[in-house]
Amino acid sequence: MPLIIGLTGGIASGKTTVANLFHEHFGIDIVDADIVAREVVEIGSEGLNSIALHFGDDILSEDGSLNRAKLREIIFSNPEEKQWLNNLLHPLIRNKIQQDLASISSPYGFLVAPLLIENNMQEMVDRILVVDVSSEEQVNRTVIRDNVTSEQVEAILKSQVSRELRLSQADDVIENHTKNQKLLPQITELHQKYLAIELENRSK
Template identity: 50%
Template sequence: MTTPVATPWILGLTGGIGSGKSAAAEYFTTLGVDLVDADHAARWVVEPGRPALARIAEHFGSAVLQADGQLDRAALRTLIFEVPEERRWLEGLLHPLIADEISDHLARARSPYAILVSPLLIESGQYRMTQRILVIDVPQSLQIQRTLQRDGISEQQVQAILKAQSSREDRLNRADDVLVNDQDLAWLHGEVERLHHFYLTLRGGRS
């Protein structure tokens, strides 16, 4: 008789813009952990031919579509950052679809625990799909500095993104584990390894 494979427990990984959550997530995957990225799921649900894209174009007009029929993310971002009601409408449409997409992918995970990485883990309610939450935290001044260097956007745009994301306090209040990422990459990798060894000892995460 074969032993059934245990279902992995789910770690939610989040952090504000510029916190280094992507670098942390990437290193977890090199340690053999299966990972689902909510940003990727958010891109899959608005691909041409999928119902969400048609609804978005109907609501915002064809200005949010590129010539090839793909979603023009920059145009859409401008519209929703300026008008909070529009952002809420879009979230109401996309969050349930993204959650379904994430669930499908997590169901295929085979590592002892799997990771859902999402910048909006708390505010989208995606944290309910996880058993434990790891927050990559960083002082706000460093967050802004890193984002300006990486994305080449204005400080005003960074501030708008920070406003739209859940506050640092909210994230930290929800966290089971906090990794303060204010040093170099080698140090971050060392911290991820330490957490990984700890997570391998857990069964089912939060009781």
């Protein structure tokens, strides 16, 4: 398997932007944990069938898809049900991520995972790249992007690991503090670095 980089960062740090720039400019394959999490509960999936069996058909929308709002409502007020759901979905998500990583064909690849550290996914990657941004910037961006209050964003920030802990886990860091931060030079430099590491790994 090629070199796998875990790309993470707090809310509104610019993870998706960074991943897309690596893909658009250098053709690097991306596995997105959030997309995988949606795929494992698609219509007809083992995940969705198990959820419907456990919670009843009321958990489904009219078209047979998962009613996420209703599910969130249930698990928000019931820690045991939340634990049951996590026990079901986490293995399914990890297995699908492993399958997708195994099919990467670019010289190295990314696993984009906002909760990489929170969900202890470090063993799935060779290096960790953190997109770093100040908490003030995170609040400002999320309020504008999601039309939510700053208090709601603060609550989300508290549910994620601290900026300091995330940076302590990083092998590489991209700084994205301001709107005009130049991302491409940082990305180009890291691209060259990852190619060199992959080359060295293959020659061992």
